[in-house]
Amino acid sequence: MINENNRVTIVGQVGVIEFSHSFKGENFYRAWVSIHRLSDTVDTVPVIVPELLLELRQVGPDCNVCIEGQYRQRNTGRKSDLYVFANEISLCCEIDSNKILLNGYIGKQPIYRQTPTGREITDTIMAVNRPNKKADYIPCIFWGRNAERVSILPVGSHLILEGRIQSREYQKQLNGQFYTLTAYEVSISMIDIKL
Numbered sequence: 404m405i406n407e408n409n410r411v412t413i414v415g416q417v418g419v420i421e422f423s424h425s426f427k428g429e430n431f432y433r434a435w436v437s438i439h440r441l442s443d444t445v446d447t448v449p450v451i452v453p454e455l456l457l458e459l460r461q462v463g464p465d466c467n468v469c470i471e472g473q474y475r476q477r478n479t480g481r482k483s484d485l486y487v488f489a490n491e492i493s494l495c496c497e498i499d500s501n502k503i504l505l506n507g508y509i510g511k512q513p514i515y516r517q518t519p520t521g522r523e524i525t526d527t528i529m530a531v532n533r534p535n536k537k538a539d540y541i542p543c544i545f546w547g548r549n550a551e552r553v554s555i556l557p558v559g560s561h562l563i564l565e566g567r568i569q570s571r572e573y574q575k576q577l578n579g580q581f582y583t584l585t586a587y588e589v590s591i592s593m594i595d596i597k598l
Contacts, residue, residue, distance in 0.1 A: 408507060409473040409531045409539065411487050411568070413438055413448060414500040417466045423451055430454040433486070434462075436470065439499045446501060446570045448587070449486040451475075456492050469495040474503055474531075474568060474589070476539040483540070485587040487568070501567040503589055507531035508561055510540055515554035525550035526588070529562065542588040549594050561597035566590050 415438035423433040431451050438446045450470055452462070462468060471491040477484045510530035517523055525545045530538045543564065545553045553562075566589045574581050 408505065409475075409533070410471070410504045411474050412469070412471050412500065412502050413450075413487060413568070414469045414495060414497045415439070415448070415467070417462060417464055417468055418447070420452075420457070420462075420464060432457060436468065436487075438501045440501075440567075440569075446568060447585070448501075448568050448570060450489055451486050452489040452492060456489060460492050460494060462492060462494065467495055467497075469493050469497060469500075473533075474505075474539065474541055476541060485541070501569075503564075503566055503568055505529055505531050505541065505543075505562075505564045505566075505589065507538075507541075507564075509553075509556055509558050512558055513545075513554050513556060515550060523547055523550040525554045527553065529564070529589075542586075543591055544588050545591045545594070549591060552596070553594065556596070563595040563597065564589070564591050565593040567592070 415436040418435040420432050420434045423431045431453055434450045434452055436448050436450050470489045472487050472489045475488045507529040509527055511528040513525045513527040515525045527543055529541045529543050532538050569590045570585050570587050572583050572585050575584050
């Protein structure tokens with residue numbers, strides 16, 4: 404089912420594929436898709452794929468794929484798990500691509516700041532409704548003029564957004580040891596504020 408509030412298209416190379424879970428007798432697998440940015444940075448995006456799609460398209464590690472689906476969020480204990488849920492997958496030879504369209508509402512007060520290099524940035528959580536009356540809570544970051552515009556909006560403001568899914572590694576110290584973790588967020592390039 405196509406969700407008009409939440410559409411993702413990514414093109415990249417499949418890495419590791421592993422069993423994720425079963426639901427109502429159907430098996431699902433988690434794959435990591437690597438997508439190169441123009442800056443040569445690589446975003447590694449987790450994707451949940453129904454077993455049937457993997458088998459029909461004969462998808463395996465190192466394949467170049469085009470995936471269409473939604474960006475979803477699931478709470479797993481104390482953290483939130485973000486992933487692309489694949490509705491369609493095909494083998495392809497296209498260059499890397501990463502595009503997401505979200506139609507939702509600001510779910511957390513936007514936080515405005517400047518990076519150490521002076522770039523303006525605002526981050527917030529967008530609540531994006533699914534057709535089944537559930538919602539996904541997706542972290543989004545805005546830059547420059549968009550950061551300023553969004554920073555003054557109240558929680559509940561309706562936005563239509565376009566951007567890309569990005570991954571970034573960071574260090575976290577726990578009990579005196581440092582761990583490398585990965586954060587996923589949507590970097591927004593275009594916004595439409597609905598009044």
